[in-house]
Amino acid sequence: MTLPPPVDGSAERTRWSAAAGHWDRWADPMAELADKLNRPLLDAAGAAPGHRILDLASGAGEPALSAARRAGPDGLVVGTDLVPAMLAGAVRRAADATPAPAFLAADMLHLPFPDGLFDAVTCRFGLMFVPDAVGALAEARRVLKPGGRLAMMVWGPRADNALFDLVGTVVEERLGPDPVHRLDALFRFAAPGSLTAALERAGFADAGETALTPVRRAPRGQPVWQATLAMTFGPRIAPLTEVERAALDAALADRFTARAEGDTVPLPAHVRIGTGRRE
Numbered sequence: 001m002t003l004p005p006p007v008d009g010s011a012e013r014t015r016w017s018a019a020a021g022h023w024d025r026w027a028d029p030m031a032e033l034a035d036k037l038n039r040p041l042l043d044a045a046g047a048a049p050g051h052r053i054l055d056l057a058s059g060a061g062e063p064a065l066s067a068a069r070r071a072g073p074d075g076l077v078v079g080t081d082l083v084p085a086m087l088a089g090a091v092r093r094a095a096d097a098t099p100a101p102a103f104l105a106a107d108m109l110h111l112p113f114p115d116g117l118f119d120a121v122t123c124r125f126g127l128m129f130v131p132d133a134v135g136a137l138a139e140a141r142r143v144l145k146p147g148g149r150l151a152m153m154v155w156g157p158r159a160d161n162a163l164f165d166l167v168g169t170v171v172e173e174r175l176g177p178d179p180v181h182r183l184d185a186l187f188r189f190a191a192p193g194s195l196t197a198a199l200e201r202a203g204f205a206d207a208g209e210t211a212l213t214p215v216r217r218a219p220r221g222q223p224v225w226q227a228t229l230a231m232t233f234g235p236r237i238a239p240l241t242e243v244e245r246a247a248l249d250a251a252l253a254d255r256f257t258a259r260a261e262g263d264t265v266p267l268p269a270h271v272r273i274g275t276g277r278r279e
């Protein structure tokens with residue numbers, strides 16, 4: 001299978017540096033929903049009490065905070081991210097966590113760890129933003145112990161992810177395209193088999209992927225898009241006037257209401273978990 005084309009690493013650094021404050025703002029309100037995805041990701045990585053777990057591209061702390069609870073007091077969780085500003089939210093949230101992960105800034109292409117240190121490596125919605133994804137997977141494999149497992153979560157196709165699709169469509173219609181805050185990179189590994197192919201090229205044994213397709217039912221009439229709008233397009237909407245912002249929200253409300261079934265709006269999602277083992 002052909003691997004998806006690389007992304008522009010410098011645009012990605014710009015994107016996440018600009019988005020960091022919005023992620024910190026929304027991380028706590030989204031934590032319960034986040035944990036629903038973290039649990040199957042940690043299961044896929046074989047994460048267990050006492051393990052040393054490395055989380056790549058932790059952003060504001062997902063799934064590193066859940067991983068620390070799983071690893072327990074005898075384990076160790078290290079969360080890393082390219083962008084120190086993204087980790088500010090993770091560090092803030094870890095201050096109240098027991099046990100707490102440690103966080104440090106690191107590009108997943110060049111990890112500051114010796115070979116064979118970790119029992120498990122996780123990454124939630126990060127791989128697609130790395131220019132050389134196979135290189136990042138090979139680097140993750142290097143720091144795994146023999147027998148250690150890696151689990152990577154990526155988004156399935158845009159059309160299967162209602163929140164992104166609706167918010168992206170309205171933002172694109174009203175504000176036009178943007179070279180940095182764009183959705184296409186999110187879906188870089190959406191094609192079934194593309195993540196498995198990258199894992200195999202990076203040297204993983206037992207490479208494979210599974211799909212999760214949960215449907216969230218949001219109460220009708222609530223601005224359920226706010227977190228997605230802020231975390232994905234925050235820097236684009238920040239300069240809008242009050243009138244422009246109200247018009248954007250009204251357009252979003254119309255789109256979401258049009259999907260309502262009775263008192264709820266069904267919001268299907270599609271995530272994919274790729275796994276592999278270091279022999």
Ligand SMILES: C[S@@+](CC[C@H](N)C(=O)[O-])C[C@H]1O[C@@H](n2cnc3c(N)ncnc32)[C@H](O)[C@@H]1O
Binds near residue numbers: 016108
């Ligand atoms: C969509 S966020 C995901 C954050 C978190 N894992 C979560 O699921 O909430 C993507 C993260 O990937 C990070 N990132 C992008 N390129 C990276 C790289 N080369 N190495 C490490 N992290 C990277 C960004 O800084 C950002 O925090």
